[in-house]
Amino acid sequence: MMNDFSIIEQIKSVKKRKEELSRIEQNMSAPTLTDKSLIPVIYEMFREILSEQDFAPMPESPHQRKKFVFVILFLYSPKTLAGYHSPKGLRDAIAKAIGLHDVTFISNNIETVAFLSQNDKYFKKDIEYLYTEIINRLKFKGLIN
Known part of the structure; x- marks a missing residue:
């Protein structure tokens, strides 16, 4: 029986690629925020932004809450939107804020908002606007760089 020892090099190559992909994933999924005490502050910003619109939607409506959930998940745990578990206490903090x-x-x-962000152009447009406004207001208040 003949052994094919070349498999060792293939295993090394796969290991190297997995490590590289893991580093890329870590960089991409690094949260913008970690302090959950800011979530109620962000919710107030969210409510203000909605109230400034010509036909202000109700922030308590399920559709608007989904937008808020998306923005918070993107700020605190982008990888949750890609199917990973959310960090401990994040869902509770969101629920309490709203x-x-x-x-x-x-x-x-969670799956719904991830799907909508990719497939509903109006939802995507809204969350892009809300996210940008929230980031700008957080920067203005000196809460992020």
């Missing part, structure tokens, strides 16, 4: 007693709304909508 006045929910149960985190199931958040849990049940």
Whole structure:
């Protein structure tokens, strides 16, 4: 029986590629924010931004809450939107900020908001605007660089 020892080089190559991809993933998924105490502040900003629109939507509506959930997840845990688990306490902090007693709304909508951000041009446009406005306001208040 003849051994094919070249497999060792292939294994090394795969290992190297996995390590490189892991570094790329870590860089891409680094959160902008980690301080969960800012979530209620961001929710107030979110509400202000909506109230400034010509036909101001109700921030408590499920559709607007989905937009808020997306923005918070993108700020605090972008990889959650790609199918990873959210950091401990994040769903609770979001629920508390928007006045929910149960985190199931958040849990049940993570896949939905990720899908909408990729496939609904109006949702995508709205979250891009909301995200940009929130980032600008956080910078203005000196809460991020």
